[in-house]
Amino acid sequence: MIGKWIGKRMVMGLIVLLIVSFLSFFIMQAAPGDPATAFYGGNAQTLTATEKERITRAYALDRPVAEQYVAWLGETVKGNLGISYKEGRPVFEIIRERLPNTLLLFGVTMFCIVLGSFWLGTVAGMKANSIWDKGLSTFSIATSSIPPFWLGILFIYIFAVSLGILPSSGSGDVGGNGGMVDKIRHLMMPASVIIVTHVGIYARFLQESIKRENGQYYVKVARANGVMERSIRNGIVRNASIPYLNYIAMTIPSFFGGSIIVESLFAWSGIGQLTVKAVVTKDFPLLMGSIMVTGILVVITLFIVDLIMYAIDPKLRKGGIR
């Protein structure tokens, strides 16, 4: 049963990745500008027609787009993501250097967001009409309306420029020997920006879900019969967390989109910043590589969320709508 379910999810994940790669590849080809010129860098005017043709041919840019896509896909499946135009190194190697930073930022922020929003949402949802209940509604509207890049600039102004206690950019000491403490110091601002702008809205969603669950028939029946409040609350939180997890799953892709902006703002050396760089320099292999890696991260995260849902929702396991 579970094997079949996992298999189905994996096939679906692969289809999603295929669609993502197809769309990104073709959209990129439609973008204005000439990759050969971009590859040359420096002053494009000085590039002669012969040199341009040579570059174009060397990278097979003169072939039809569909043919390029099939070739790219064939190599990617074999694990070869190509060579970066700009750096002249394998894309895989560049991504491997950047991935730990992105995973660190994503892991820390997601952990804090889930922990914080779960706690806030549960307290506010359980105490209807309390100060928590009303306070969270206001807090979530306020924090989710703040653009992360603006909050980032504000943080840089306060903590880096005025107080001078945190580094304004980068993901570690230049020499790379700052150690754990240095890493954390660099991580603090970008992570806080993502956490602050997301925790309220997730908590708000759980709060509403808990309030709705609190009004369910089975809760009334349990209260009328003196079932222990602890058992009732556990039941409510468990059921309310199913739509909450769904909401997290739904917003994961845009969450990654948002972290690209934050990574660029703080020059956090992760996949997000790499993607932006690849777009600017029209470094197609690198761009495709980073999009695919982001896609894989999204698919894996969704798979984990699905697994958790599978564990807590018996209706999924038993396939049981009456």
Added chain:
Amino acid sequence: MIEVRDLSIQIKGKHITHHIDFTITRGNITSLIGESGSGKSMTVSALLGMLPDDAKVSGSIMYEGRNLLDASDQEMESVRKQDVFTIFQDALNSFNPSVKMGRQLYAFSGERVGDSLPVFNEKMHVILEKLGLSWEVVEQYPFQLSGGMLQRCMIACAFYVEPALLIADEPTSALDMVLQKEFIQLLIRLNEEKGTTIFLITHDLDIVAKAAHEMVVMQQGRIVETGKVETIFSHPGHAYTKRLLKSRF
């Protein structure tokens, strides 16, 4: 056992019940009958101290020498936990859909009376068997069982708890005829075997005729007639009761 005097409930300016009086006699099955929207369920909510926050209520509900309307939330909680068991209309939604039945039956019965899990298992096993349910239900989720089975699970808890008062709010309206009959038999059994006082809310006169000793007839938030079932059936006093009885035959 319970004396309701001059009970009026008002919600958002609308009168739900008007100065109603009735008595639930210890050891009897008392039935409250009336059409939908006559205020039966709100009366039950008042008895349980579970009226909505915006409800205004006056009068008294005397239970063992105290007025339940004056009781604090904690006192009402302890009454609900120790003295009363309530079975509601919609059995399909009476249990948490994502928790196994065993855990929930324990919360409704064993845990309530302070029994340990092994004691509960032993006692509940016997009760379920007596009610024609297999022990396997404890391993299942509510959505895997039928409405009739779930309602029997509820009454199994009532058998376990042996409450001073069992309130059954239209317990059979979601069941088919055969299951209705079976369920009413179980209520009668509980009353006869354990001496449980039962307050049975229904809109079905056949059920009253079969099960109840006394009846209270309610129409549009007012009590129009109370008395012994046989007396009212043979000599109905109020026009509404007469109409009800006529529609039955």
